[in-house]
Amino acid sequence: MVLAQLGGSISRALQQMSNATIIDETVLNSCLNEIVRALLQADVNIRLVSEMQKNIKKIVNLDDLAAGHNKRKIIQQAVFNELCKMLDAGKPSFTPKKGKTSVVMFVGLQGSGKTTTCTKYAYYHQKKGWKPALVCADTFRAGAFDQLKQNATKAKIPFYGSYMESDPVKIAVEGLERFKKENCDLIIIDTSGRHKQEAALFEEMRQVSEATKPDLIIFVMDSSIGQAAFDQAQAFKQSVAVGAVIITKMDGHAKGGGALSAVAATKSPVIFIGTGEHMDEFEVFDVKPFVSRLLGMGDWSGFMDKIHEVVPMDQQPELLQKLTEGTFTLRIMYEQFQNILKMGPIGQVFSMLPGFSAELMPKGREKESQAKLKRYMTMMDSMTNEELDSSNPKLMNESRVMRIARGSGRSVREVMEMLEEYKRLAKMWSKMKGLKIPKKGEMSALSRNMNAQHMSKILPPQMLKQIGGMGGLQNLMKQMGGSKDMMGMFGGSAAD
C-alpha cells in the first residue's frame, strides 16, 4: 500500500533535518514542508494536513532543538501525536457484547467492499465464539444476495435474504426477527449501495435504520477514494448515525490517506481495515500501533499478540522454552514455518518490528518467501522422526539427503539449501539462549530482556543495514527500553 511509503518519506525528511548542523526556522520549515508533501501525496485531507502543520509548529520549540536535544525524536513524536490525533475519534464506538443481541448495519457505496466486509466481520466474531448471522437487505444490485449467500455458506454463518422481495425494509425486519428468535448475538444487516451518493440511497438507508434500530452503523469505505473521502464520509454521516468506519482494500495500490481522513469527517473511529479479498484478510485497527508501524517505529505488542494468537496456547510454553534453551531441531523449524504461514502476510508481521515499515518487504517478495517455506516443509514431510528431532547436524549424511530429495520430488541441491537454512536458524536461536519471552500482556518484559545484541543476531544482515546498522538498531532499542512500554515512549516527555 502506498500509505507505507508515507512512513518512509517522513523518516527521510526527519533524517535530513537531524543531519543539519544548525536547526533554525528554515531547516524546520523545510522538514515540515517535506512531511506535508508526503501526507498530501498519500491523499490525506488538505484541511487536516494544514492544521497538523500549524499544530506541529506550535508544539516544536526551536530553542529545544538548538539546545541539542534529540531533534529527530522531538519532531517524530510531534508527527506521531498529530497523526494519532487525526485518526482518533475521541470516543470509542459501540462494542457489541458476546451473548447479548446486537444489531449492526453496514452502509457504503457500491463496490466499496461492503458485502465482503460484512462476512469478514461476522467471521472474525464467529472465530471468537460469537453466534453471528447475516441479513441481505440489498435489493438494488442483482446478485448481491447470491454473493452474501455464497460467502456466508463458505464461513458456515446463517443468512437471510430473498430473490423475490424488493422491499429492503421488509427483508431487514424479517431477518432480524428470525435471528433474534434463534438467539444470534450479532445480527449483521448488509444494505444496498449506489454508484454515487444519491437521495434514493440515503432515503433507503434511513428507512432500514428506522425499522431495525441498529446498535451500530458501520460505514465501509474503499481506501482508493482519495481526496473525495472526506465529503463522502460526511454525507453518509449526515444521513444516518454512522458510529464506526471500516476501510477496505488497504492491500492494493491505494494511497489510503484519504479514507483515513474519514475519521475526522464522521467523528467515528476506524475499527477494522480490509487487507485482501479473503475472509481472514481483516485486521483490527488501533490508532497508535498503526501510526507506529506507518512511521517504521514497530509494534511489539502487535507482534507478540500475533505469536500468541497463532501458536496454540498449550504449545506456547513448551515451544518458547525450547527456543530459548537453544535446542533448535528441524521439527521446531517446521512448527515455526507453520506459524509464520498462519500469521498471514510475512510483510505484515515484519512491519510490526521496529525499523521495518511494510516498504521494506515488498509484496512480490512475500509470496516468494511463503512459497519457499512451503517447499521446505514438503521436504521435511519426507524426514523420519529421528531426523526431525535431532539437533546433530552430522546425522544428515548423503544417503539421507538423497532419500529426502527423492521422497519430496525435490533436487539434492534444494534439500541442502533447506538444511543450510536450518543451520542458520539454529545458530541464530542458540544466540538467543536465555532470553525471557514474556507472556501475553507482559510486553515491557520483552523490551527489558531483548537488547540490541539479541536483535542484531536475529535480523537478516541486509535489514540490519537498512535500519542503520548496529548504531541505528541501538537507537531504536534505546527508544523502546527507556520507556515503561512501547507505547509509553510516545506518551512521555519529548525531551527525555
Ligand SMILES: Nc1nc2c(ncn2[C@@H]2O[C@H](COP(=O)(O)OP(=O)(O)OP(=O)(O)O)[C@@H](O)[C@H]2O)c(=O)[nH]1
Ligand atoms: N483486495 C481487496 N479486495 C477487496 C477487499 N474488500 C473487498 N474487496 C473486493 O472488492 C470487490 C467489491 O466488493 P463487494 O463486497 O462486492 O462490494 P459491495 O460494496 O458490497 O458492493 P455492492 O453490494 O454492490 O454495494 C470484490 O471483488 C471484493 O472481493 C479488500 O480488503 N482487499
